Amino acid sequence: MVDVIGAAGLLGHKSDAELLAARLAHAQRLGNMGWAEWHLHTGQTIWSEQVYTIFGRDPAQGPIALPQLAKHVEPADVAALDRLLWSAVQSVEPVQAEFRIRRSASSGDLRDIRMVLEPLMAPGGPIGLHGVIQDITGRRRAERLMSESRRQLLEAREQAAEERHVMLALRDAILPDPACYPGLPDTSIAVRYVPAEKTANLGGDWFEAAPSPDGRLLLAIGDVSGHGLPAIAHMAQLRHALVGLAMTGRPANRLLDWLNELVLHQLNDTTATAVIGHLDPRTRVFAWSQAGHLAPILVRDGVASRLGQPRGVLLGAACGRPYELATTRLRPGDVLLLFTDGLVERRTRDIDVGLDLALAAAADVRGSELESGLDRLLSDIGGPNPEDDACLLGVGILGDPCAADEAPLGVRP
Incomplete structure (x- = not known):
């Protein structure tokens, strides 16, 4: 209780901007999502802290530039990333896609992510992309487990129905x-x-x-x-x-x-x-x-x-x-x-x-x-x-x- 009161007191001494940033960071952690910007003309890339966590990347290495992003995507899903990027620069509305990334060599595991992109517009056209990236690995794993459970349940029901049919046919063949x-x-x-x-x-x-x-x-x-x-x-x-x-x-x-x-x-x-x-x-x-x-x-x-x-x-x-x-x-x-x-x-x-x-x-x-x-x-x-x-x-x-x-x-x- 003392820690909570103390934390609240510290927040009370922060500026509105700092408080908003802290709350935004907290929301990103809870939702396992972050934001990123890629500037097409300057090549500048900006990531929020949570995106580094999603990619399993050390912030000291800096963010991944847009041309290098495909190297971190599972090869079977690179086409989905290409379609997303093409749609993002051609549209004024947000577009989204799901694909898998392979995290840094230290972890090496696959993560399911959803990326929503919208263009950063200027008078001459889009000058970059702004995106929200969310790690949905847990959700997709749960969905796959549910789907597999449903499949196994259907198979068990079909097998039980077939066994019952065989037994009834056998009984009918044996009994008068x-x-x-x-x-x-x-x-x-x-x-x-x-x-x-x-x-x-x-x-x-x-x-x-x-x-x-x-x-x-x-x-x-x-x-x-x-x-x-x-x-x-x-x-x-x-x-x-x-x-x-x-x-x-x-x-x-x-x-x-x-x-x-x-x-x-x-x-x-x-x-x-x-x-x-x-x-x-x-x-x-x-x-x-x-x-x-x-x-x-x-x-x-x-x-x-x-x-x-x-x-x-x-x-x-x-x-x-x-x-x-x-x-x-x-x-x-x-x-x-x-x-x-x-x-x-x-x-x-x-x-x-x-x-x-x-x-x-x-x-x-x-x-x-x-x-x-x-x-x-x-x-x-x-x-x-x-x-x-x-x-x-x-x-x-x-x-x-x-x-x-x-x-x-x-x-x-």
């Missing part, structure tokens, strides 16, 4: 076409595979709906751990293995036994969940097993409930643990919903809350309007999951509900 479900009497099938909204990564969610050689309908859904191409590769192996194993006609729990062996011995550092079942179109019995997966939802008479879950460990978690087989007799008007955890699980809420929302929304799904019903269900529970893919497979049993038999739901090992 939703428009080509097997046609069964009195049965409707619909599926929704919803990728995460805010990421290009694709999970290992998968589904299957295909006829078996004995006339039953194979229904399956699952989720392989991880994201990206490794998860898709493991998902493809698991799903294709199931399609092949299902040709044996063996029950769902036996299929899970074999898939567990596959994950344990072939898909290293991988786990997976799955629900696999067979729907007999004649008896409407759904015989199913699960491996660490959420139980399907059954919608009957406007009430949605989860099926009793048979025992079954995560695929790839343990060897020799048996999978139970459950049987559920469906009725006309029933809707069966198989889904992956991405449908109900969110980082911001407990999975039980998501399940409650799904049950409430599922109560309005009808087999006769299955496509629109699945869309409403997804909307009612909060839309696509931003962190994880979600897969939803719906099966509707058509026909007159009044003609249904009264066989109870059951679960048996």
